[in-house]
Amino acid sequence: MANMIEISEEASCGAGWRDEFRTKLDRCGFVIIEPGDANDVKFDELMSELGDPVVYGFGTKLSLEPQEGSDNLQFTTRGMPLHADSTFNAGPAVKYIGMQCVRAPEVGGETLIASAAAFFANAPADLIDTMQNIVVEYRNRIDGYYKDRSVGDHPRVDPIQVDPESGEKRIVMGFTDPDDPMRTHDAMVVGYSAEESAKLLRRIEAMLHLPSVLYAHKWRVGEIVILDNTRVLHGRGAFPNQARKLIRLSVG
Template identity: 45%
Template sequence: MDTGTDMRRLAADARCGRGPDSPYLEKLERHGFVVLEPAGAEAPPLADLMAPLGDPVPYGFGTTLVQEQRPGTDNSQFRTGAIPMHVDGYLNAHPVRYIGLECLEAPYAGGETLVASSRAFFAAAPEGLLETLRGITVEYRSNVSGFYVERPEGNPVVPPVQADPVTGGEALCVGVDYPEDPGRNFSAAVVGYTEEQNRALFRELDRVLRRPEVTYAHAWRAGQVLILDNRRVVHGRAAYPADARRKLLRVSVS
């Protein structure tokens, strides 16, 4: 694999400080994601960092979300289990272009945010899988009642391969179905596929996304910020212990 498309090398270059003169916008455009390291009292708040990128997305919970454990919830982002790789926006009435996450408390183990670069994915994936992805569409259904804003036109049906808005190349825009978790946030089904064909495709996709040259696992430290271009990377989360404190502030923009 070309080291220029290896996510381990891309993630190392996608880091910068969080101070007032941070080059984070340039790195975000270059890689589709950026990690901002803590900068003390002079660090701009998350809302200010996201302001040049668009308008805040109004979800059912408002425009700012605190992601942490919430007992009794049916929403995976407030639990401690793993969340599979996905892009945001398919299950909400508002488009999501960029996602900003700030770590307020980091868990002592697990809870990494997973980021897969489209550039790395298309360099590593088998050609047969890529050809399949280029020829299908996927239907998504929300499993979280009362949380997402319903789409009046019905369930979104979208191709998993789309145009990268910066490079003009191919971008992976998909949510990996995970039927093993009955409490999952969403389900995904390839239009025209049988249940077994659907599972087989998503298993193969998941195997590629788990490769270290494709997906970067960001282990959090308090004060760090991670900004993702939702059109150019897919993301997920590793599970973490029930007694670990993991608290992130999130702002998305359209």
């Protein structure tokens, strides 16, 4: 499948999902388990089938909901750019990210999912070639939340990598708005000027937001979505002046 419209339809798990969700997760890079079906299984138990919980500074399970006065973009009602987890901090590797909806906003707050497979099928050859010949440097801007790298130890990451297990190409990136004072990190293409770097990153990000590549999941209470962190990038749509609560648990 090379189009996100087809991928997102395939990713939805219907009756008998317990037997098919692993197959769909492998095929699509993510799965959507409907509210009624999700009630038949405990979220923690479902994620434990996929791996061991990833331990962060806050523990293993995170409640994602707005917190008044927070200086961390994750805990606001603002949008969050597409990214792969563990791109720019020293935390453990993440294979799967699970989220269950406790409270859903009426408007906005979608989880954005960009498929690497759809990107490679639809992106211009010159853009893919350029990405294969660059390195992106990341600088974490959040202290005391993630496990930070040593001072001056800024990770440099190839944006296109080959998954050692599947042999598939994957995208490992974390986008950011350089003008946003609440951004979680800075990103710069090594060897490029600031202007050149910003232009290229904007072009890649725009390609990832095409309807053929990006799916915006509108949440319903009780739903579970599981992402393969090696096959999709994820982000969040803004939901100003509304409540939204997801419980997140990642496994390695």
